[in-house]
Amino acid sequence: xxxxxxxxxxxxxxxxxxxxLDFKYNALKYMDEETVSLPYKTILIFTRKEDADIDVLGPQxxxxxxxxxxxxxxxxxxxxxxxxxxxxxxxxxxxxGGEKYNLxxxxxxIYRHFDASAITYPEDLNSENYMQSQxxxxxxxxxxxxxxxxxxxxSDSMKNRKTYQLLLSRKVGFKTLxxxxxxxxxxxxxxxxxxxxxxxxxFVESMPNKRIKIYGKxxxxxxxxxxxxxxxxxxxxxxxxxxxxxxxxxxxxxxxIKYESGYFVDVHEKSMDTIKPQEIxxxxxxxxxxxxxxxxxxxxxxxxxxxxxxxxxxxLEVNATGDWGWLETRTKSNIxxxxxxxxxxxxxxxxxxxxx
Numbered sequence: 001x002x003x004x005x006x007x008x009x010x011x012x013x014x015x016x017x018x019x020x021l022d023f024k025y026n027a028l029k030y031m032d033e034e035t036v037s038l039p040y041k042t043i044l045i046f047t048r049k050e051d052a053d054i055d056v057l058g059p060q061x062x063x064x065x066x067x068x069x070x071x072x073x074x075x076x077x078x079x080x081x082x083x084x085x086x087x088x089x090x091x092x093x094x095x096x097g098g099e100k101y102n103l104x105x106x107x108x109x110i111y112r113h114f115d116a117s118a119i120t121y122p123e124d125l126n127s128e129n130y131m132q133s134q135x136x137x138x139x140x141x142x143x144x145x146x147x148x149x150x151x152x153x154x155s156d157s158m159k160n161r162k163t164y165q166l167l168l169s170r171k172v173g174f175k176t177l178x179x180x181x182x183x184x185x186x187x188x189x190x191x192x193x194x195x196x197x198x199x200x201x202x203f204v205e206s207m208p209n210k211r212i213k214i215y216g217k218x219x220x221x222x223x224x225x226x227x228x229x230x231x232x233x234x235x236x237x238x239x240x241x242x243x244x245x246x247x248x249x250x251x252x253x254x255x256x257i258k259y260e261s262g263y264f265v266d267v268h269e270k271s272m273d274t275i276k277p278q279e280i281x282x283x284x285x286x287x288x289x290x291x292x293x294x295x296x297x298x299x300x301x302x303x304x305x306x307x308x309x310x311x312x313x314x315x316l317e318v319n320a321t322g323d324w325g326w327l328e329t330r331t332k333s334n335i336x337x338x339x340x341x342x343x344x345x346x347x348x349x350x351x352x353x354x355x356x
Contacts, residue, residue: 003231004223005198005214041347042067044094044106046114046139048074053325053336054112060340066347069096069106074118076135083145092145103142107347108149111157112321113201114139149300149346151250156298157320162199162234165297165318172292174315177307178237185225188235194219195238243308244316247282248324248335249290250301251342255335256282257327258308279331286313293318 043061047054049072061068071079081094081103092103116136121128139154150156166176180187181199188194197216219235244261247254259277282290294302303322307314324335 001224001226001230003233004219004227005196005217005233006212006231041105041107042069042101043108043110043343043347044068044101044103045070045110045112046073047110047112048072048115048118050074051113053323056325056336057339060336061343064340064344066340066344069094069099069101071096071114073114073116073135074120076119081138081142083141090145092142103146104148106148108151108343109142109146110151111139111154114154115201151300152302152320153298160297160299160318160320162317165293166315168293168296169315169318172289172296174289174293175312176315177239180235181232182235183229183232185223185228188219188223188228189225191235191237192221193238194235196233196235199232199234239307239309239314241307241309241314245280245306245308245313246322246324246327247286247290247304247306248302248322249294249304250339251345252291253338253342254282254287254290255324255333256280257331257333259327261307275330277327277330279333283313 043066045054045068047070051072054070058068058070079094079096081092083090083092094101094103116132116138119128119132119135121131139158143150143154163181166179170176180191182188195216196219198214202214202216218238241261243258245256245258247256249255256279257277258280259275290304293304294300297318297320299318299320301320303319303324305316305319307316327333328335
């Protein structure tokens with residue numbers, strides 16, 4: 001027997017076959033490094049190999065003359081760090097790609113899909129568990145010593161739980177669905193027309209080098225109560241609607257992209273070819289509420305999801321590391337270039353004594 005949502009998960013990614021698509025890695029591998037001009041400071045990016053948005057962002061950063069270090073949680077073989085805690089002013093040094101960097105000479109850190117549970121060591125499960133537990137401390141350690149700009153801070157991203165979001169979203173005036181977090185089958189049996197989804201990211205590490213995609217789904221009337229009991233989940237009263245909207249926000253700029261939503265169908269299960277997104281204007285009152293919410297969550301970047309009915313915008317969730325590329329490629333929005341421009345301004349605003 002498996003937990004209810006996990007039982008339905010059928011799509012599994014084999015990360016061992018995932019090619020290194022990072023632009024900088026491949027550019028410097030096949031080109032003379034002197035032909036790649038990187039006059040600006042360095043950005044540090046924490047993510048994982050399967051991050052299509054960073055794959056797209058990389059060429060734009062290089063094109064604009066910005067160097068970057070990409071640290072993938074499922075491939076840390078080329079990354080190390082050290083802190084001399086005996087020093088009066090401890091400094092953090094990192095090594096990547098054969099280069100050594102002082103962390104506080106890096107003006108911006110982008111914290112995205114870095115997850116220690118992606119670390120695998122098939123030779124020994126005990127070693128793997130130990131490695132995951134120790135590497136999971138890295139984001140918090142760096143946050144203690146880093147004085148530059150985070151997009152977004154690990155602590156803010158990690159506390160940005162769906163339950164907390166729903167509480168704050170109502171505080172700023174958004175309408176939300178009736179919601180429960182529970183593993184109580186009795187409570188679920190008392191309701192009808194429920195939709196359920198995971199409390200965390202919909203990608204879950206399973207066996208070594210495997211990731212399971214777990215999508216939201218309609219709760220069957222005859223659901224096995226023991227499957228509910230095995231793991232808590234978010235349950236929401238379903239509201240029939242036609243459209244959903246993803247809103248990408250950073251630097252006080254907004255992109256609203258609307259797409260059709262199937263009845264009781266998670267958009268992640270759809271073929272990208274069937275999604276017909278269109279860019280829309282976001283009402284000013286919605287923008288004001290979004291900015292208030294992001295201020296409470298202390299997020300500089302976010303992707304928010306809404307249901308769109310005939311009369312209301314219904315708040316669903318905030319993604320502190322939300323993706324935008326899957327919609328940008330199907331619209332005329334310029335999110336990636338605007339993000340690059342934003343990063344460039346952040347870097348230029350820093351102390352000019354910082355080494356380049």
